[in-house]
Amino acid sequence: MTMARNRTMMKLLFSVGILFQGCDSDVKCRDDNGKEVDWYILYKLPNVNGYGLSYLYMDESTNGWKVSKEAINSDSGTLANTLKPLLDFYKRKTEGLGYMLYNDQPPDPYVAPASFGHSKGVVMLDKQTGVWLSHSTPKFPKYRSKDFWPHSGSVNAQTFMCVTYSYEEFKEIGLQLKYIHAYSYDSDIPGTFHNDLQCVAQRSCYPKKKPWFRKKMLTSLNGRKFYSFAKYKRFGDDLYSGLIVNYLKQNLYVKSWGKMRRPLSSNCSSSIPHHVYNVKKVKIPEMKPFSDTVDHSKWCVTHEDGWTCIADMNREESQMKRGGGAICTENRAVRRAFRSMVQSHEKCKLASPHSDAQDREL
Template identity: 35%
Template sequence: LKWKMTARLQRTTHALVFFGLFGVLEAATIACRNEEGEAVDWFIFYKLPKKQDKESRETGLEYLYLDSTIRSWKRSELLINATRSALGRTLQQLYETYAFKDNNTAYVLYNDGVPKSAGYSRNFGHTKGLLLWNRIQGFWLIHSIPRFPPIPEEGYDYPSTGRRNGQSGICITFRYNQYETIDSQLLVCNPNIYSCSIPATFHQELFHLPQLCAGSHSAKIPVRHLTTLQSAQGQSFLHFAKSDSFHDDIFAAWMAQQLKTHLLTETWQRKRQELPSNCSLPYHIYNIKAIKISHQSYFSSYQDHAKWCISQKGTKDHWTCIGDLNRSPHQAFRSGGFICNQNQNIYQAFQKLVLYHEDCN
C-alpha cells in the first residue's frame, strides 16, 4: 500500500511539475493574446469610427472583438489605447522582448505611414503590420492603422490619427515552420519596415526578411503570389500578395475569380477615388456602403478605413478576407495583400455588419 501511495504521489508530482512547466511555457510562448492576457489562436478587432455629432460619447477608441474561443463579436469594455486591450496585451510581448534584449526573438514592424512622420511612403506597399517570433512560434498582425504601432523603445500607444475612421485587423498565431512562407509573401508586399531585429539564428531559413530589414533585397519579386498558411491550432488561411507590377484591382481581377465567389467589399471610400461595383467578370464585386453595429447604430464607408470582404450571402463558400488595400484606382498600382479563411463564426460576424451594398450600374 505504501509503495502504491508513493507511486501515486510521484505521478501527481510529475503531473504538477509538467503542468507547472506548461504554465511557464504558455506564458513564455509568443502568441496573439486576448484581454485577459491568455494565448489565442487568432483574434480580429474592428475599431469603430469616432461619431461626428456633439452628443455622442463615442471617442473613436471603442472596438468590436472576436477570437478563436468565442462565437460572435463582443463589444469590448476597454478602449483600444488601453494596455489591457487585446492589441495592448499582444504587443506587450514585443516591448518585453526589446527590454530584455532577447537574442532568440525577432520582430519586424512595417507601415506605409510611419509613427510620428507626416507623409506616407509611396515607394513601398500600402501594407501595415507586425511580426514577432522565436524558433517555436510567433504571431502576425495585419491591420489598417496608419502610424501604428509605436517603435519598441516607446511602449504601447494608439495614434490620434487612427481615431476618426473605422480600422480593422487580424492577429494569427503561427508555428515557426510557417515563417518561411510568410517571408516570401512579404517580399511580394514590399513593406516599409521602420523597426526590426532579426538575429542571425533565423537567417538560414528566412531569406527575404533579414534583407528587407537591412534595407536591401536582391530577389526578383513575383507579380503576385498565393499561398496557404496554417495557424498554430491548424486553422487554414489563404494569403494573397500582389506586387506593384500587378496593375489591377486585387478584388475583381484576382481574389473573387480565385475564390470563385461574388464578394462584398468594405474599404475606404474617398469621394471621387472609389472604384464602382464590378460585374464584368464571372464573379462580381459589390461595394458595401454602410455598416451596422446595432439596430440603432450604423456608419458609412466614407468613415471607414477598414479593409475586408466576404462572400455574398447565398453563395456556397463562405470566405472572409482581411487586409490592407482599398478599392481605389491608385491602389491598383500599390503592393499589399489579404488573408482569407472559411471559418463560419468569422463569416457570420462580418455578414451581420453589412447594412447595404451597391449593385452594378
C-alpha cells in the first residue's frame, strides 16, 4: 500500500514539475536586456562607414526604430538572448526542447539544392511556447557553435523578425514551412511534437496538390495577429506581384537584393490589382542613403496605411519557381518606420497615369 502511494506521489510530483517547467518557458523572443517580448524586428545595417555590426531594433514598446547599443554578434544582444535555449542545448541536451534551423545558403558543410525554398529561419519551441525567427542572412546561425554569427554577415544589410507563439500555433507554422519547402540543415524535433514540423525538419514533405500556396493568420502569445504567406515552387509566380498584392490590396514597395542575375522589373501591369515597385535606395536617420546592392534584406510595405511584410524572397525570375514566404503585420508604427526608409524606387516600364502619379509622390 505504501509503495502504491509512493508511486502515486511520484507521478503527481512529476506532473507538477512539468507544469511549472512549462509555465516558466525560456523559449521566447527577447530584447537586448534579455526581457521577454511578443515580437521584434531587427534591421542590421550594411558595412558602410563601419556600421556592419550595428542594427536598428523595434518592438511594440518602441513605436518605431531605435539604435541598439549592442553589436549584432554580441553575446548579450537581441539575437544571442533569443537563441540562448539553443546555445545551451548545444552544451547539454535539454529535455523538451525542439528546434530547426533552415537556410537556402546554409553554413558549411551543407549545400542546399535549388529545389528547396529560398528561405531562412529558426524555429525553436517547447510544449508551452516557441519562436519563429525569420531572417535574410546566409550561413546564420553557424552550425552548432556558440559563435552563432557568420563572418560574412557583416557585409550587407539584413532583416530579422521574431514572434513568440504558443506551442499549438506551430502546427500551422509547420504547414507554412512545408509549402515554403524549407531546407533544414540542423534540427532536433521530439517525436511527440507536431508531425508537420518533424517532416519539414527531416526534409521529407512538400505539397502534393493545388493550391500551390497557403495564407494563414497566426496569433502571437499576446494575441497580436500576423499573416503568413507561403508559396511552393509549382506556384510559378512572383511572391509579391503574384500573391501578396492580391490580398493586401494596395500598391507595394518591395526591397530585395540588388545583385540578381535576372531581376523582375517594377510591375504596373493591368494583370495585377495594384502596382509593385522595386525599392532602389534606403535611407536611415544619420546615415547616407544606401543602394539595394549592399542591402540583402527582403521586405515590402504598402503605400498607404496598412501593411509591412518581412519576407524570404527576391523579385527575380528564377525565384518564381522556388518556394518562399513572408510574414506580414498590420501595425501602423512598423509600416511608418519602413515606409519612411524608401528613398527611391524603380519606375514602371509600362507607363500609366496612376504609376506616374505614384512616382511623383516619392
